[in-house]
Amino acid sequence: MTRIAVPTIEEAPAKARPILQNYVKVLGVVPNFFATISQSPDALKAIADMHATLGKSIGHKTRERIHVMTAEVNGCSYCLTAHSYLAAKLNGLEADDLELNRDGHSTDPQADAALQFAYKVARNRGHIEDADLAAVRAAGFTDA
Numbered sequence: 001m002t003r004i005a006v007p008t009i010e011e012a013p014a015k016a017r018p019i020l021q022n023y024v025k026v027l028g029v030v031p032n033f034f035a036t037i038s039q040s041p042d043a044l045k046a047i048a049d050m051h052a053t054l055g056k057s058i059g060h061k062t063r064e065r066i067h068v069m070t071a072e073v074n075g076c077s078y079c080l081t082a083h084s085y086l087a088a089k090l091n092g093l094e095a096d097d098l099e100l101n102r103d104g105h106s107t108d109p110q111a112d113a114a115l116q117f118a119y120k121v122a123r124n125r126g127h128i129e130d131a132d133l134a135a136v137r138a139a140g141f142t143d144a
Contacts, residue, residue, distance in 0.1 A: 006035045015041035019048050026090075031082055057144070061091045062111045065101040066118045072102040073122040113139030 009020045009030060016038035023030045037044045054063045064087035071079035080102075087093040087101070097107045104119025106112040117136035120128050137143075 004036055005039075006032050007038060008035070012038040013041050016044050019044050022048070027086075033078070033082075058114065058141075061087070061093060061108075062114050064091050064093065065097070065106055065111055065115055068098060068101040069104050069115055069119055070122050073119070110139050114141060117141075 009017055020030045020038055023034055067083035084098055100106055104115045106115050113136050120132050
């Protein structure tokens with residue numbers, strides 16, 4: 001049983017509707033996660049902006065790989081299913097890479113470094129070693 005109402009686009013606050021309509025344009029549907037968050041248009045905008053920014057800064061493929069890994073670490077089958085689909089359909093990632101992504105690895109060397117670092121951050125709840133930071137920097141990632 002649903003504990004929080006999941007609004008349709010028409011039921012969402014007016015300020016949230018253009019963002020939800022963009023999800024329909026890009027994904028073909030509005031995932032329940034975003035529809036539920038739309039009850040707070042400012043929160044929905046913040047999440048949409050964060051996803052767009054991460055796609056620009058680390059690349060859409062690496063962003064989705066990290067989402068897949070984080071969903072696995074957190075045991076969220078909803079997120080794992082959604083991000084595996086997005087990674088494959090919108091970003092062209094192959095099944096063998098997605099399987100590796102779940103455990104913090106990738107077939108792409110630079111993405112592998114990012115995933116190993118992100119995996120350690122997620123598994124250790126932010127506690128990393130200097131060597132972990134050095135490794136991701138050596139792969140070309142900056143503090144930004």
